[in-house]
Amino acid sequence: MLSAWALIPPGWSFEEAAAAGLVSTTAIAGLDAVGDLAGKTVLIEGAAGGVGSAAVEIAVARGAKVVGTASAAKHDFLRSLGATPVAYGQGLAERVKAVAPNGVDGALDTVGSGSLADLVAIVGSATNVASVADYNAPALGASMVQGSANAALNLPAAADLGAAGAYTPRIEATYPLEQAAAAHAHAQDGHTQGKIVITI
Numbered sequence: 001m002l003s004a005w006a007l008i009p010p011g012w013s014f015e016e017a018a019a020a021g022l023v024s025t026t027a028i029a030g031l032d033a034v035g036d037l038a039g040k041t042v043l044i045e046g047a048a049g050g051v052g053s054a055a056v057e058i059a060v061a062r063g064a065k066v067v068g069t070a071s072a073a074k075h076d077f078l079r080s081l082g083a084t085p086v087a088y089g090q091g092l093a094e095r096v097k098a099v100a101p102n103g104v105d106g107a108l109d110t111v112g113s114g115s116l117a118d119l120v121a122i123v124g125s126a127t128n129v130a131s132v133a134d135y136n137a138p139a140l141g142a143s144m145v146q147g148s149a150n151a152a153l154n155l156p157a158a159a160d161l162g163a164a165g166a167y168t169p170r171i172e173a174t175y176p177l178e179q180a181a182a183a184h185a186h187a188q189d190g191h192t193q194g195k196i197v198i199t200i
Contacts, residue, residue, distance in 0.1 A: 004151035009162035012169070019050070019169035019195040024158030025151045026132050027055035027110075032150075033130035033143040034106035037064035043096060043104045045119060046111030047083055048074040050195040051132060053170045055108055056081045058158075061166035067100050074193055088115070093122050109134055116140055170194025 004025070008017040030051070034042060042059050046052040047068025059066050060082040068083035069092065075085035086095040092115065096104060105128060107119040112133025117140055120126045126141030137144040161167035172194045175183035180198055187196050 004155045006156040006159035009159050011165075012162055015171055015174055015197045015199065016169040019171050019197050020054075020158055020162070020167075021155065023050040023054045023169065023195060024058070024167070025154040026051045026145070027058050028154040028157055029145045029150055030108045030110070030130050030132045031055055031059055031062070033145045034108050035128045037062040037106070039063055040105035041065045041067065041100050041103070043100075043107040043119065043122060044068045044083070045088065045107065045109045045115055046070070046113070046133075047078055047081075047085070048193050049110060050170070050192070052110040053077075053081060053194055054158075054167065055110060056083045057167045058161060061161055061164075065100070067096055067104060071191070077193055088113070092118055096122055106130075108132070109137075116142060171197055173197075174199050 037059055042064045044052055044055050044066060047056050048070035056066050056068050066083040067086060068078045069086055069088035070078055072087060078085040084099045086099060104123055107123050107129045109116050109119055109131035116131055116134045120129050120140055123129050130143040130145050131137040132145050172192045174197045177198055177200050183196050183198050
């Protein structure tokens, strides 16, 4: 039985609609856990990936200033989404302070790379920190979020943002079904920019 659905926004391809499903609902659930974003600064870890890039656009649409982490090769991509890019890894706090001298109000971890404790320290409290990928979040006092929890509400919300031109699912590559193994190998690389879609 279909538990969540939304009409495809005008201008989206079928591939973009397919790419939007889990990433948009996960991004919205994660941002909801971070708190009210209007006029706030939010740090998104893994901002160039599928969930991360969706979270950037949705946070911007909600009125937030976004600082996003990614490798240097993806910084122009983050700028195109409306984020201020910084490199991830050691020294993150200093790089974030350089671009957000007044601090950040919340953080969303989309990759589970072990940086969650650093994100809590950067924000100064775990209350407005959430992860969609690090199951140690509760031990740190942060929220652990699953995208399917409110999919019936979040998928239509994502479609509304798409219809308003505020969110477009990002696709790195498409593969025909007979190349599903190659698509899986591509995804396993872990450095994708947006989603990988299999067409039928």
